[in-house]
Each structure stands twice: as structure tokens, then as C-alpha cells.
Amino acid sequence: MKIVLILPIGSIHRFGTGNFGKSLRYAPLTLTTLAALIPDDLDADIKIYDESVEEVNYETLEADIVGISAITGTSLRAYKIADTLRNKGITVVIGGVHATLLPKEAKEHADSVVTGMAEFTWPRLLRDFKYNYLKPFYHQGPELILEGFPMARRDLLKKDGYVTHRTIQATRGCPNICDxxxxxxxxxTSYYTRPVKEIIEELEQFDDGPIVFLDPSPIEDIKYSKELYKAMIPLKKKWVGLSTIRMAYDKELLSLAAQSGCKGLLIGFESVSQNTLAIMNKDFNNTQNYREMITRFHDSGIAIQGCFVFGFDTDDIDVFKRTVDFVYETNIDLPRYAVYTPFPNTPAYIRLDAEERIIDRNWSLYDVEHVVFQPKKMSVQQLEKGLIWAWKASYTASSISKRLLFSGLFNSLFYMKNLPLLNMGYRNYAYTLHKYTNDVLKSQT
Ligand code: SF4
Incomplete structure (x- = not known):
């Protein structure tokens, strides 16, 4: 059986990051995880294509069955690929976040749709396909325990194009409900953890070089996180990942993360206004202690990729400058700005839809850099312009230099090597963003 797995191209790569693009790209884990779940008895010939790093010729592509995983921003691209392949008589399965949010829509372009996590459903689906019993939908059951599954098939990824192939997840899901x-x-809101022993065995397989933990919210079970970080210390690896700011509330946890090799974290600050954090259900973030927590991360040798979102109902046009000033003053190593985006079937979507404030349902614009709803305290144009201004203002040469020189991290060889390159990658992104109007993106789907 010939199985092909495809990850459609994402918007950040469509914008282009020039020669610095590779510095922002780590190997995806979805396709390699799906490849590992393919039962041995199917004796499958498996190929993986990530459109971000290679062009795929769909005219000559050969497969019995193709699996496509898409988020909302890539869903229209996924549908286009699916339609092309189905016209050639190839069976297509669509899964991933968007298909889980809108399974019926995905089904219009696929022979079968997988929702939720695919650990049990994907192997079952492939066996059903082999025996001509393919069902229209495969939904994740309640029985999922993330234990004893094979390691991701990283050997199937294209060798170049990524800054690292060493991507891994220890936990999945998140019990919080940010709107x-x-x-x-x-x-x-279920939260899943893999056995620490399995994570350590997987990490031991990696060669030298930075590891990326892709857990969306890795410290929701603090006892588990401490156990994992303690077990990682002897490996002497360096890693980056995501976290909520709450990692710095617990000094022991922060210290163990640093000792385990943590060098950088993507942290969702989201807003510098406590009122705004309250309306998004993320008021476990406390703006009063942001500065102290940032200092704690930096003092522990951990760089911060700080994420901020614009366009909440409490945001007025001053929000851009207040946020950029905060980033500058606190020396956030790698700021990142996004527009509030009502992804389908999220509470944000349901509310804005009821208020008739969604102005565009072209999913390719749902990439967190385009305004698809009517903001409350500013116009659509003001939000678009403010976003681009914030990106540019934080990636001027003087802002980059100041933030890097004063974060306290730049005396480390690791940061001297990596942070300038990452900042240049984002600078390139910031200065290209404005060139891509909605029309350009629409024509590229
Ligand atoms: S934004 Fe982060 S903390 Fe909030 S629900 Fe999503 S993963 Fe969880």
C-alpha cells in the first residue's frame, strides 16, 4: 500500500522569510507521528511531504491513500490538494485541527475525515481502507492514553529545510479555556502526559543540537513537569518550547527547567492590560508581575519569545504603542504579534458570529495576521495598520540591538549564535507582511 502524508503550506512561509526562513522552521511532528502509527502488517510504502520545505508535483504523485493534516489557515490549500488528488482517483483523508472544528466541511473534500487525536483511529482507518470498509468519519474516543506508541518517523522528513528535526511532545491538550x-x-480540556521514561528514551535518540518541545501548555501538571525536567538534567541537552508565564511563579520548577537545558520559551502574554486578559479568560496572567517574571526567566538563562494579540474588544488604538513600549522596556528577546482571530467553533467565533461582526470567512486569512472581524474600538484598517506598525517598530535595528544587549543573555555563546539570526528572520517577516494584501492571499489559496 502506498501512503502519502501531506502538510499544506502555512502562511508564514507564503509571506516568505528570505534567507532567514530556515531559522524559523522546525520539523513538524504531525506527519512523522502519523507515519509511525501505520501498522507494520500493512507493509506500507510511506512518503511525507511538507509543502513549506518542498514543492510537490500533484500531477505525478502516486498513492493509494493520502492523508492531509491542516489548520484553519491552510484548510483551503488542503481542500485544493484533496480535490486534485481525488480527481485522479486517489483516496483522501483529511484530519487535524480544522477538520476537527468543522468535520462536515472537510468531508466535502475527503473520502474520510479524522477528528481529534489519531492514535487509535488512524491505524483503524488504514485497515478499514485495505478491506474496503472505509468510513466517512473517525472520531477520537475517550480511551486515549499516550503510552507505548512508537517514536515519530523523523527519518522520513526532508533532510534540509529545517533548523532542527528534533521536535517532540511530552504532553498534549490544555485544561484552560482562553476564548x-x-x-x-x-x-x-483533557490533559494528556506521556510517561517520562518514554520521553527520555526518545531524547536519547537525538543527536546534538537544539530540541523543540511542541507541547502547547507543558506545565499544567507541575508534579509531572518537575519529574520530567529532573530526569532530563543528566542528558545535558538544550531545548526550547512553549509555556505559560506560570512557569516563573514556581522557582523550583523554573530552576529545574533551566537545569534540564531550557534555553527559550514561547510565552503567551497576549495583552499588557489586565481587563483584556479577563475578557479572554486568561487572567491567570497577571500584568502586575510580568516584569518580575520576565527578569526571572532571563536570570535563569531562558530567552523569551513573547506573543501579544491585538483586537480584543477592550483594545483601543493606543494598545499598539503600549505593547511595543513594554516589549522594548522588558527586553523581550523575540516579540511576536497577532490579530485576534475567531477560529471556527471557538467561543470567540460563536460570540462574534452572533454579534454579526465576522466580515470574512475565507479560511486562508485565518492565519492570525489578517483581520477577519469588525473590532469594537477601532476600524479594521486601524487594526491592520497597528499590527504592521508594531511588528516593524519592534524589529528596527535599534530595537533588536537594545533588546538583545540588555536582556542579560548575550554573554552566552548559545544566544550570541541564535538570537540575532532569529531576530533577523522575524525582521524580514515584519517588513514583508504589509506587501501581502488580502487579495494576494486569496489568489494563492
Ligand atoms: S492559549 Fe495556552 S493556556 Fe490558553 S487554552 Fe490555549 S494552550 Fe491553554
Missing amino acids: FCVIPSTWG
Whole structure:
């Protein structure tokens, strides 16, 4: 059986990051995880294509069955690929976040749709396909325990194009319910942890070089996180990942993360206004202690990729400058700005839809850099311009230099090597963003 797995191209790569693009790209884990789940007895010939790093010739592509995983921003691209392949007589399965949010829509372009996590459903689906019993939908059951599954098939990824192939997940899901986030709407509020022993065995397989933990919210079970970080210390690896700011509330946890090799974290600050954090259900973030927590991360040798979202109902046009000033003053190593985006079937979508404030349902614009709803305290144009201004203002040469020189991290060889390159990658992104109007993106789907 010939099985092909495809990840459609994402918007950040469509914008282009020039020669610095590779510095922002790590190997995806979805396709390699799906490849590992393919039962041995199917004796499958498996190929993986990530459109972000290679062009795929769909005219000559040969497969018995193709699996496509898409988020909302890539869903129209996924549908286009699916339609092309089905016209050639190839069976197509669509899964991933968007298909989980809107399974019926995905089904219009696929022979079968997988919702939720695919650990049990994907192997079952492939066996059903082999025996001509393919069902229209495969939904994740309640029985999922993330234990004893094979390691991701990283050997199937293209060798170049990524800054690292060493991507891994220790936990999945998130028990929080931030109103803009797709995770609770996609997977519910269940939280899954893999056995520490299995994570350590997988990490031991990696060669030298930075590891990326892709857990969306890795410290929801603090006892588990401490156990994992303690077990990682002897490996002497360096890693980056995501976390909520709460990692710094617990000094022991922060210290163990640093000792385990943590060098950088993507942290969703989201807003510098406590009122705004309250309306998005993320008021476990406390703006009063942001500065102290940032200092704690930096003092522990951990760089911060700080994420901020614009366009909440409490945001007026001053929000851009207040946020950029905060980033500058606190020396956030790698700022990242997004527009509030009502992903389908999230609480944000349901509310804005009821208020008739969704102005565009072209999913390719749902990439967190385009305004698809009517903001409350500013116009659509002001939000678009403010977003681009914030990106540019934080990636001027002087802002980059100041943030890097004063974060306290730049005396480390690791940061001297990596942070300038990452900042240049984002600078390139910031200065290209404005060139891509909605029309350009629409024509590229
Ligand atoms: S934004 Fe982060 S903390 Fe909030 S629900 Fe999503 S993953 Fe969880």
C-alpha cells in the first residue's frame, strides 16, 4: 500500500522569510507521528511531504491513500490538494485541527475525515481502507492514553529545510479555556502526559543540537513537569518550547527547567492590560508581575519569545504603542504579534458570529495576521495598520540591538549564535507582511 502524508503550506512561509526562513522552521511532528502509527502488517510504502520545505508535483504523485493534516489557515490549500488528488482517483483523508472544528466541511473534500487525536483511529482507518470498509468519519474516543506508541518517523522528513528535526511532545491538550484558543475547542480540556521514561528514551535518540518541545501548555501538571525536567538534567541537552508565564511563579520548577537545558520559551502574554486578559479568560496572567517574571526567566538563562494579540474588544488604538513600549522596556528577546482571530467553533467565533461582526470567512486569512472581524474600538484598517506598525517598530535595528544587549543573555555563546539570526528572520517577516494584501492571499489559496 502506498501512503502519502501531506502538510499544506502555512502562511508564514507564503509571506516568505528570505534567507532567514530556515531559522524559523522546525520539523513538524504531525506527519512523522502519523507515519509511525501505520501498522507494520500493512507493509506500507510511506512518503511525507511538507509543502513549506518542498514543492510537490500533484500531477505525478502516486498513492493509494493520502492523508492531509491542516489548520484553519491552510484548510483551503488542503481542500485544493484533496480535490486534485481525488480527481485522479486517489483516496483522501483529511484530519487535524480544522477538520476537527468543522468535520462536515472537510468531508466535502475527503473520502474520510479524522477528528481529534489519531492514535487509535488512524491505524483503524488504514485497515478499514485495505478491506474496503472505509468510513466517512473517525472520531477520537475517550480511551486515549499516550503510552507505548512508537517514536515519530523523523527519518522520513526532508533532510534540509529545517533548523532542527528534533521536535517532540511530552504532553498534549490544555485544561484552560482562553476564548481565542483552538485547543479546548479541538480537544476539550483533557490533559494528556506521556510517561517520562518514554520521553527520555526518545531524547536519547537525538543527536546534538537544539530540541523543540511542541507541547502547547507543558506545565499544567507541575508534579509531572518537575519529574520530567529532573530526569532530563543528566542528558545535558538544550531545548526550547512553549509555556505559560506560570512557569516563573514556581522557582523550583523554573530552576529545574533551566537545569534540564531550557534555553527559550514561547510565552503567551497576549495583552499588557489586565481587563483584556479577563475578557479572554486568561487572567491567570497577571500584568502586575510580568516584569518580575520576565527578569526571572532571563536570570535563569531562558530567552523569551513573547506573543501579544491585538483586537480584543477592550483594545483601543493606543494598545499598539503600549505593547511595543513594554516589549522594548522588558527586553523581550523575540516579540511576536497577532490579530485576534475567531477560529471556527471557538467561543470567540460563536460570540462574534452572533454579534454579526465576522466580515470574512475565507479560511486562508485565518492565519492570525489578517483581520477577519469588525473590532469594537477601532476600524479594521486601524487594526491592520497597528499590527504592521508594531511588528516593524519592534524589529528596527535599534530595537533588536537594545533588546538583545540588555536582556542579560548575550554573554552566552548559545544566544550570541541564535538570537540575532532569529531576530533577523522575524525582521524580514515584519517588513514583508504589509506587501501581502488580502487579495494576494486569496489568489494563492
Ligand atoms: S492559549 Fe495556552 S493556556 Fe490558553 S487554552 Fe490555549 S494552550 Fe491553554
